[in-house]
Amino acid sequence: MSDAAHCIGFAPIVNADTRLLILGSMPGVASLAAAKYYAHPRNGFWPIAAEYLATEHDLAALPDDFDERYALLLQANCGLWDVLAKAQRKGSLDASIRNDSLQINDFSHLFDEFSRISHIALNGQAASKWFHRLVWPTLSAAQQQRLHCHTLPSTSPAHAALPLPQKSQQWQAVFQLALRQA
Numbered sequence: 482m483s484d485a486a487h488c489i490g491f492a493p494i495v496n497a498d499t500r501l502l503i504l505g506s507m508p509g510v511a512s513l514a515a516a517k518y519y520a521h522p523r524n525g526f527w528p529i530a531a532e533y534l535a536t537e538h539d540l541a542a543l544p545d546d547f548d549e550r551y552a553l554l555l556q557a558n559c560g561l562w563d564v565l566a567k568a569q570r571k572g573s574l575d576a577s578i579r580n581d582s583l584q585i586n587d588f589s590h591l592f593d594e595f596s597r598i599s600h601i602a603l604n605g606q607a608a609s610k611w612f613h614r615l616v617w618p619t620l621s622a623a624q625q626q627r628l629h630c631h632t633l634p635s636t637s638p639a640h641a642a643l644p645l646p647q648k649s650q651q652w653q654a655v656f657q658l659a660l661r662q663a
Contacts, residue, residue, distance in 0.1 A: 484571060485569040485570055485571045485579055485582070486569065486570060486571065487567070487569055487582075488507055488508070488513060488565075488567065488568050488569065488570055489566070489567050490507055490508055490562075490563045490565060490566050490567065490586070491508060491516070491518060491562075491563070493560060493561065493562035493586070493591060494518070494551050494554065494555065494560050494561040494562070495555075495560035495561075495562070495591070495595050495598070496555050496560070496595075497595065497597065498555070498558050498597060499555070499558055499559065499560040499595055499597060499598055500558040500559070500597050500598060500599055500600060500659055500660060501558065501559045501560070501598075501599075501600045501601075501602060501655070501656070501659035501660055502559075502560045502561075502562060502598050502600070502601050502602070503559065503560065503561050503562075503602045503604060504562055504563060504564050504601060504602065504603050504604060504608050504612060505518075505519075505561075505562075505563045505564070505604045505605070505608055506563060506564055506565055506578070506604070506605065506607040506608040506611060507563055507564075507565040507568050507570065507578060508520075508563065509521055509524075509637070510572065512524075515547075517547040518547070518551075518561050519636065520547070521637075521638060523638035524636050524637060524638055525636040525637075525638070525645045525648055525649070526604070526636040527543055527550065528543075528645065528649070529636060529645070529648065529649045529652045529653075530543075530550075530554065530559075531543040532649055532653060533557070533652075533653060533656040533660075534553050534554070534557060537556075537557050537660075538553055538556065538557070540553075557660060558597075558660055559656075559659075559660060560595075560598070562586060562591070563586065563608075564585060564586065564603075564608050564611045564612045564615070564616060565578070565583055565584065565585060565586070565611065566584045566585060566586045566587075567582070567583075567584040568582045568583050568584065569582035570582075578607070583611065583615065585611070585615045585616055585619075586616075588616050588619065588620065589619055589620055589621065589624065592620065592624045592628070593624075596627075598628070599627055599628065599629060599659070600628070600629045600630075600631065600655070600658070600659035601628055601629070601630045601631065602631050602633055602652070602655050602659070603630060603631065603632045603633060604633060604635055604636055605632075605633070605634065605635030605636070605637065605640065606632065606635065607635075608632075608635075609630075609632040612630070613630070629659075631655045631658075631659075633648075633651055633652055633655060634647075634648040634651055634652075636648065636652075
């Protein structure tokens with residue numbers, strides 16, 4: 482895989498009130514090109530998030546502007562980031578990421594700075610695998626104690642085995658659990 486691209490992820494979208502942190506693996510080609518989270522038009526993330534946000538913010542439709550989308554997520558105490566900070570990959574598939582190129586984001590620092598984060602929604606099996614294998618062992622015992630991890634079906638259009646309504650049902654349950662707490 483000598484023609485693998487060097488992929489560099491985005492900064493986290495979090496604030497002091499973030500309770501649920503959604504973690505992907507690494508942005509796909511369309512997202513990297515747009516420099517926006519979940520920018521592929523067929524990715525199910527934004528329709529799934531819109532379903533939750535519609536009830537929280539009385540939305541008729543999700544805004545087209547990504548900064549407005551991020552602001553709505555933050556208002557709902559939800560943040561975004563990826564497990565990987567850097568990796569080499571040909572195309573967009575997680576299966577194409579070279580294991581010898583993985584660099585994780587600094588979660589220990591993030592969880593110290595944003596101490597209200599109590600739930601992690603792992604967007605797909607690759608994000609879950611890398612988070613549990615590479616990130617979890619680096620966290621302090623106190624951080625591990627307060628975090629509840631949820632592995633959810635990938636919202637990627639490449640993972641079409643589960644229809645979007647069924648994916649959304651699982652995602653909505655985690656939104657409810659993590660964000661509707663006192």
